[in-house]
Amino acid sequence: MTRVSIFSSPLLLGFDHVERMIERATKAGSEGYPPYNIEQTGENDLRITLALAGFSATDLGITVEDNQLVIRGKQSDDKERIYLHRGIAARQFQRSFVLADGIEVVRAELRNGLLHIDLHRPRPESQIRNIAINTTDGGRSDTLGVTGKTGGSR
Known part of the structure; x- marks a missing residue:
């Protein structure tokens, strides 16, 4: 079966990159871990906050790849600890957010188990x-x- 795109109209020239961004956003939205908030902090400013209890700054990596903000985390497993019960999993993750053209990552800060990433959209x-x-x-x-x-x- 052939998939028909809403961007296949001859009046919408050059919008194939928008279609790819929508597909990436749909894939990224299906992830469940880690939980996150997105808030508007100013007229042209946004903040993404991820709950990352147990992760240190050295366990995390943040990159922007083709208009996609990618946060990766991998905790190192302490081999010297002997667990009688392990309910807190040390697992790796990758969380992606599709960014509109022009949105800039201003800064990232890890505080009290929350990773805050500030974004700015210039006029x-x-x-x-x-x-x-x-x-x-x-x-x-x-x-x-x-x-x-x-x-x-x-």
Whole structure:
């Protein structure tokens, strides 16, 4: 069976990367560990908080790969301990969040078993660009006016 995408319309040119981002977000949303919160901390600021009891900063890695924030954790198992009961699992995890274009990771802080990752979304600049129209009229070629972004010409 062939899958039909909502982005297959001929009027939506160049949106295949959006479709891939939606697929990645769907896959990432099915993970259950570790639990997390996402909160808005300012008009253009977000914070992701992950509950990571038992993890130290050296057990964690944070990367941004192709607009995807990836947090990985792996606890080292203490071989010298003898457990009579082990109810707290030392397990590894990978949690991913798809980021919109332009979102920047500002900082990450591990405090009291919570990993806080602060994100900032800069305001997009409005751009207006006129495109040159080339004409060929009886062997003569003219280029009609070209202007660039707001505030200048190109």
